[in-house]
Amino acid sequence: MYFRALVFLEKNQKDYISSSELAEFVHIKPPQIRKDFSYFGAFGTKGIGYDIKNLINEIQSILKLDSPQKAALIGAGKLGTALCLFPGFKAYGFEISAIFDKDPDKIGKKIGNTTIEDVATVDSLTQRNIKLAILAVPANTAQSTTAELVQAGITGILNLSPCYLDVPPDVKVVTIDIAMELGALPYYI
Amino acid sequence: MYFRALVFLEKNQKDYISSSELAEFVHIKPPQIRKDFSYFGAFGTKGIGYDIKNLINEIQSILKLDSPQKAALIGAGKLGTALCLFPGFKAYGFEISAIFDKDPDKIGKKIGNTTIEDVATVDSLTQRNIKLAILAVPANTAQSTTAELVQAGITGILNLSPCYLDVPPDVKVVTIDIAMELGALPYYI
DNA sequence: AGTTGTGAATTTATTCACAGCA
DNA sequence: TGCTGTGAATAAATTCACAACT
Numbered sequence: 001m002y003f004r005a006l007v008f009l010e011k012n013q014k015d016y017i018s019s020s021e022l023a024e025f026v027h028i029k030p031p032q033i034r035k036d037f038s039y040f041g042a043f044g045t046k047g048i049g050y051d052i053k054n055l056i057n058e059i060q061s062i063l064k065l066d067s068p069q070k071a072a073l074i075g076a077g078k079l080g081t082a083l084c085l086f087p088g089f090k091a092y093g094f095e096i097s098a099i100f101d102k103d104p105d106k107i108g109k110k111i112g113n114t115t116i117e118d119v120a121t122v123d124s125l126t127q128r129n130i131k132l133a134i135l136a137v138p139a140n141t142a143q144s145t146t147a148e149l150v151q152a153g154i155t156g157i158l159n160l161s162p163c164y165l166d167v168p169p170d171v172k173v174v175t176i177d178i179a180m181e182l183g184a185l186p187y188y189i
Numbered sequence: 190m191y192f193r194a195l196v197f198l199e200k201n202q203k204d205y206i207s208s209s210e211l212a213e214f215v216h217i218k219p220p221q222i223r224k225d226f227s228y229f230g231a232f233g234t235k236g237i238g239y240d241i242k243n244l245i246n247e248i249q250s251i252l253k254l255d256s257p258q259k260a261a262l263i264g265a266g267k268l269g270t271a272l273c274l275f276p277g278f279k280a281y282g283f284e285i286s287a288i289f290d291k292d293p294d295k296i297g298k299k300i301g302n303t304t305i306e307d308v309a310t311v312d313s314l315t316q317r318n319i320k321l322a323i324l325a326v327p328a329n330t331a332q333s334t335t336a337e338l339v340q341a342g343i344t345g346i347l348n349l350s351p352c353y354l355d356v357p358p359d360v361k362v363v364t365i366d367i368a369m370e371l372g373a374l375p376y377y378i
Numbered sequence: 379a380g381t382t383g384t385g386a387a388t389t390t391a392t393t394c395a396c397a398g399c400a
Numbered sequence: 401t402g403c404t405g406t407g408a409a410t411a412a413a414t415t416c417a418c419a420a421c422t
Contacts, residue, residue, distance in 0.1 A: 004351055004369055018404090025353070029393070031393055031394070031395095034404065035406080037405090038406065042405065046403055047399070047400045047402050049403065063372065063376045064375035078267070078270060078275075079272075081267060082270075082271045085267055088366075092372040094368070094371060132374055158367070158371045158374065162277055164194075172374055172378060174373060174374060177277075179275070179281055182260065182278065182321070182323065182347045183254060185346075186254060186345065187252045188345065188361035189344045189345045208382075209381085218415070219415095220384095220415055223383060226383090234421090235381055236380050236422040237380080237381065238380090
């Protein structure tokens with residue numbers, strides 16, 4: 001979140017930002033920000049604040065976003081296609097360099113300039129050294145596809161289906177359940 | 190999350206579930222579940238567990254998901270269209286009953302059986318008594334569109350653009366930043 | 379015998395407040 | 401003077417452990 005904010009604020013005129021200014025922007029209290037950063041090092045200058053460019057580099061390095069990351073998209077349906085064409089991944093250095101689907105009508109076609117491959121061949125990810133997958137398949141096939149991804153050496157999965165995925169402890173899953181997030185709104189209203 | 194899990198587990202043979210069984214399913218510890226429920230009431234039976242159907246009803250009522258909810262989609266691009274056709278909202282009682290876009294080529298066309306309207310006419314949401322909006326517009330127009338939505342009486346926004354939205358205190362925003370979630374994976378790997 | 383509901387204990391997260399430095 | 405970095409203080413969340421109940 002800090003990374004996203006700083007990349008945005010980098011465009012402004014200023015070179016330095018204080019924890020209070022950043023705090024106002026991300027709606028978090030200043031000591032929280034300083035404490036968060038302090039877990040990883042001392043990136044600021046007393047009396048001045050944080051050099052924005054330098055801080056971006058530090059966070060990029062902490063998050064391992066300092067080298068380009070290849071990701072595979074599994075599921076070239078409406079949502080998968082939308083994500084594939086979504087420009088937002090670039091800011092984090094992600095490139096979707098492989099797309100898989102099980103639909104024979106889609107295999108061989110292209111999204112952008114990436115050709116859709118048969119999901120039965122996900123094991124090729126091992127050789128291609130792709131470690132990240134965006135899973136945009138129906139909930140009922142999510143778990144079985146996940147098993148194949150893990151088999152293919154995937155260690156990070158962004159799961160867009162509304163279900164929990166069982167994976168070995170060395171695989172990290174982040175689940176985004178869009179309907180569930182919407183489901184929380186009426187309570188607050 | 191409990192709601193999602195219980196709706197799924199409802200399909201199984203059993204009528205009752207203990208906090209330990211539910212805990213295993215959602216990967217949360219049993220006392221956490223009991224404590225969470227206890228903030229809202231005593232829904233279980235000692236020695237037996239929770240009546241699944243009854244618990245679903247209780248949670249539905251807490252979350253205000255017990256009556257159908259109308260939502261408006263703002264932005265009929267690839268992502269918006271995918272969301273609109275996404276079946277997952279139904280489980281929570283949501284219906285996307287209005288779609289808006291600013292592109293004249295899209296206005297008047299249909300997604301599913303809902304006609305796309307001009308985003309300049311979002312103020313009609315007031316009369317239609319729609320209080321929820323799914324915002325799937327580019328980041329640079331998100332804030333200005335939000336202001337119009339608030340003006341039109343929207344009190345809950347599911348924001349899919351990677352930016353913070355400024356709203357009055359009586360409006361609740363939930364932001365899903367898909368790229369940011371993916372951005373967290375390399376750190377864990 | 380088995381499970382809930384909940385005060386107490388523990389752990390974790392947040393905030394304060396200020397020494398130390400530019 | 402102004403802001404960071406951080407130990408101490410406070411607040412919040414989680415977990416324990418067990419009485420109460422079916």
